[in-house]
Amino acid sequence: MSIYGQYADDLANVLTDVEQKIKQRNQAVVAAHQPKLYEHLIGRVKEPLSMVEKCQRKHYPVTTESALRRCHDAVGVRLVCNFISDISRCRAEFARAPWCTIVKEKDYITNAKPNGYRSYHLILDVQEPFADVTGQQPGHFFVEVQLRTIAMDSWASLEHELKYKHDIKDPERIGRELKRCADQLASCDVQMQTIRQLIQEG
Numbered sequence: 407m408s409i410y411g412q413y414a415d416d417l418a419n420v421l422t423d424v425e426q427k428i429k430q431r432n433q434a435v436v437a438a439h440q441p442k443l444y445e446h447l448i449g450r451v452k453e454p455l456s457m458v459e460k461c462q463r464k465h466y467p468v469t470t471e472s473a474l475r476r477c478h479d480a481v482g483v484r485l486v487c488n489f490i491s492d493i494s495r496c497r498a499e500f501a502r503a504p505w506c507t508i509v510k511e512k513d514y515i516t517n518a519k520p521n522g523y524r525s526y527h528l529i530l531d532v533q534e535p536f537a538d539v540t541g542q543q544p545g546h547f548f549v550e551v552q553l554r555t556i557a558m559d560s561w562a563s564l565e566h567e568l569k570y571k572h573d574i575k576d577p578e579r580i581g582r583e584l585k586r587c588a589d590q591l592a593s594c595d596v597q598m599q600t601i602r603q604l605i606q607e608g
Contacts, residue, residue: 409454413539420534431443443485443499449481449483449484451481471540474539475540478510478529489598490555493553493554505533506530506533514527521565522587524592525552527551530548530550530551532548533545
């Protein structure tokens with residue numbers, strides 16, 4: 407049986423519900439003649455085997471409760487934005503949304519990881535009409551949200567792909583080149599943001 411136990415279907419429903427709410431909010435923003443909040447929306451329920459590996463890595467018991475309470479990314483959503491300022495707009499939308507509460511956030515844009523990774527992470531507490539693993543009904547489920555620009559997302563996808571190639575001859579050099587590329591893309595994001603502001607002011 408999956409580590410998610412009887413809650414596997416519920417997690418899929420949580421993902422669908424969250425995605426719909428985000429899309430509806432984006433549609434409302436566009437209808438109000440404001441720039442769209444994001445360019446792409448990608449959602450997933452973490453593969454059960456990946457969750458088992460995470461629990462083992464974190465030295466948590468390999469249980470449904472660990473997967474849904476101690477880990478916060480069984481359900482994940484990524485919003486890929488056009489500009490850095492759109493990330494701030496998305497974060498503000500989640501902060502005032504009546505259907506969720508931000509319980510944790512990490513800013514890897516202001517404070518990039520040593521390898522160059524940049525992204526803004528939120529952990530949401532989302533209330534749903536069905537019971538959760540603690541028996542509460544309505545239940546509470548965690549959803550991880552990643553907010554990135556297109557440049558940040560492209561870099562992260564490539565870095566992820568390269569990281570799992572185990573026959574790299576010079577990993578240190580690859581790491582240095584990836585870090586340099588991340589810094590160049592970050593500079594490009596800032597330049598694009600500046601151009602957007604100049605156009606808006608004009």
